[in-house]
Amino acid sequence: MQILGKLSKILKESKNDYEAYCNYNNTQTLKVNERICFKGDAGSENQLVQGDNIEYMKYLLETGMKGKLHLIYIDPPFFSKNDYKVNIKKKSDKVQSIPVMEQFVYKDTWKEGMEDYLKMLCSRLFFMKDLLSETGSIFVHLDRHCVHYIKVLMDEIFGRDRFINEIIWSYKSGGVSKRSFARKHDNILFYSKSKDYFFNCLKEKSYNRGFKPYRFKGVNEYQDENGWYTLVGMKDVWHLDMVGRTSGERVGYATQKPEALLERIISACSKEGDICADFFGGSGTLASVATRLNRKWLVCDTGKIACMITHKRMVQKDVAYDVCTIGSHKEIETFIKLDVKITADRKLHISFNQYGYMNYEETPASSRYHSVLKSLTDEDSLKLIEYWSIDMNYNGDEFIPSWISCRESEEVLTNIFLDYSGQKHAAIRVLDIFGIETFVKIDLGSDG
Numbered sequence: 001m002q003i004l005g006k007l008s009k010i011l012k013e014s015k016n017d018y019e020a021y022c023n024y025n026n027t028q029t030l031k032v033n034e035r036i037c038f039k040g041d042a043g044s045e046n047q048l049v050q051g052d053n054i055e056y057m058k059y060l061l062e063t064g065m066k067g068k069l070h071l072i073y074i075d076p077p078f079f080s081k082n083d084y085k086v087n088i089k090k091k092s093d094k095v096q097s098i099p100v101m102e103q104f105v106y107k108d109t110w111k112e113g114m115e116d117y118l119k120m121l122c123s124r125l126f127f128m129k130d131l132l133s134e135t136g137s138i139f140v141h142l143d144r145h146c147v148h149y150i151k152v153l154m155d156e157i158f159g160r161d162r163f164i165n166e167i168i169w170s171y172k173s174g175g176v177s178k179r180s181f182a183r184k185h186d187n188i189l190f191y192s193k194s195k196d197y198f199f200n201c202l203k204e205k206s207y208n209r210g211f212k213p214y215r216f217k218g219v220n221e222y223q224d225e226n227g228w229y230t231l232v233g234m235k236d237v238w239h240l241d242m243v244g245r246t247s248g249e250r251v252g253y254a255t256q257k258p259e260a261l262l263e264r265i266i267s268a269c270s271k272e273g274d275i276c277a278d279f280f281g282g283s284g285t286l287a288s289v290a291t292r293l294n295r296k297w298l299v300c301d302t303g304k305i306a307c308m309i310t311h312k313r314m315v316q317k318d319v320a321y322d323v324c325t326i327g328s329h330k331e332i333e334t335f336i337k338l339d340v341k342i343t344a345d346r347k348l349h350i351s352f353n354q355y356g357y358m359n360y361e362e363t364p365a366s367s368r369y370h371s372v373l374k375s376l377t378d379e380d381s382l383k384l385i386e387y388w389s390i391d392m393n394y395n396g397d398e399f400i401p402s403w404i405s406c407r408e409s410e411e412v413l414t415n416i417f418l419d420y421s422g423q424k425h426a427a428i429r430v431l432d433i434f435g436i437e438t439f440v441k442i443d444l445g446s447d448g
């Protein structure tokens with residue numbers, strides 16, 4: 001049977017899955033691994049969560065967040081039938097000829113085909129509807145592969161009269177084909193929860209014909225380097241560049257979306273202080289823009305690498321947030337060799353000597369990279385570290401870093417001196433190139 005004939009079955013089964021999941025007594029606890037402070041406040045309502053969004057959304061619904069989200073933007077896999085990777089590039093003076101390591105980040109291939117994909121998304125849309133506030137809106141970012149089927153499913157879930165726009169995001173980058181017009185747009189479906197949705201109508205420039213002034217009565221006209229224009233309500237076709245190779249906002253995540261796109265969505269459909277969520281968070285573009293626009297944010301992704309990239313992106317901004325995991329996770333055993341000393345001038349001196357894996361087969365890296373990972377561990381293992389942080393006064397419960405080092409170009413700091421005033425316990429959290437976490441408690445003795 002063609003997909004069209006299966007849509008009502010997909011809808012029904014997804015709704016059953018959602019209801020069964022809601023009723024099933026399997027709510028996972030959210031584990032807070034790190035609380036990032038800003039202006040003395042540790043953690044906050046902002047959350048970066050690694051895990052399956054279905055578990056996170058269920059957790060949110062059961063912890064009082066039903067009807068509390070003002071805006072949901074999602075950019076899920078598109079049914080592109082590709083798997084996405086990041087290129088890990090490392091240079092070392094000690095290990096020669098390190099290959100670019102291609103690392104899988106997420107799949108967009110579906111064993112049971114499109115039906116499988118549509119059910120995955122559809123069951124999650126029911127959760128999102130429950131989480132949205134009465135004045136809230138949802139934006140679902142798709143492309144030609146499936147937007148028409150998802151549109152039909154969203155009409156059923158949210159109501160046909162709740163469909164507000166299909167935004168066409170048009171760009172220039174990417175390849176061309178000799179057998180079709182060049183495919184240069186994505187489709188973003190915009191639905192509201194109710195007819196009382198919040199909408200701040202954004203304006204854009206509309207250039208006068210011939211770029212000359214019209215001088216109509218009562219119409220404000222402006223001039224820039226291109227000529228005369230008026231300000232009109234923004235249209236639903238958005239010409240915005242993709243995040244290019246040389247762009248300052250590029251974080252190296254294959255499907256990273258431009259901040260300018262999120263800026264329009266967030267500014268149009270939320271107010272300062274509102275809660276915005278992205279349940280397919282990738283590299284954290286929504287979190288980044290929401291922070292800049294003074295919104296709160298919830299971001300979730302299954303990928304350790306996606307969450308590590310988002311964490312590195314956010315930790316540089318002035319914002320407090322919690323870094324969390326939900327659901328079960330494969331433990332990968334690592335080892336760390338540290339030297340910890342308290343110096344005569346009351347400094348805690350920590351030097352990071354070696355990092356590696358107990359079993360290279362367990363790492364997410366393909367076996368063709370195991371030998372280079374081993375060489376790096378033996379010769380220059382700090383190249384494997386992307387981020388580490390220290391809580392100088394670890395209370396055995398909440399890890400609140402007082403010092404953070406984050407790899408931006410080639411180096412992370414590995415030899416540090418921190419003020420010591422008799423703390424008894426410290427702890428260190430490390431994230432490596434795969435987003436694998438290692439946590440080390442350090443006993444500093446009774447008074448150092």
Ligand SMILES: C[S@@+](CC[C@H](N)C(=O)[O-])C[C@H]1O[C@@H](n2cnc3c(N)ncnc32)[C@H](O)[C@@H]1O
Nearest residue numbers: 052053075106255256257280282283285301302
């Ligand atoms: C297209 S990317 C999002 C890119 C993002 N908008 C950005 O600007 O970087 C889709 C993301 O969805 C994540 N993902 C797929 N299935 C998921 C699930 N069930 N729960 C949480 N995240 C999921 C993938 O790991 C991937 O990072």
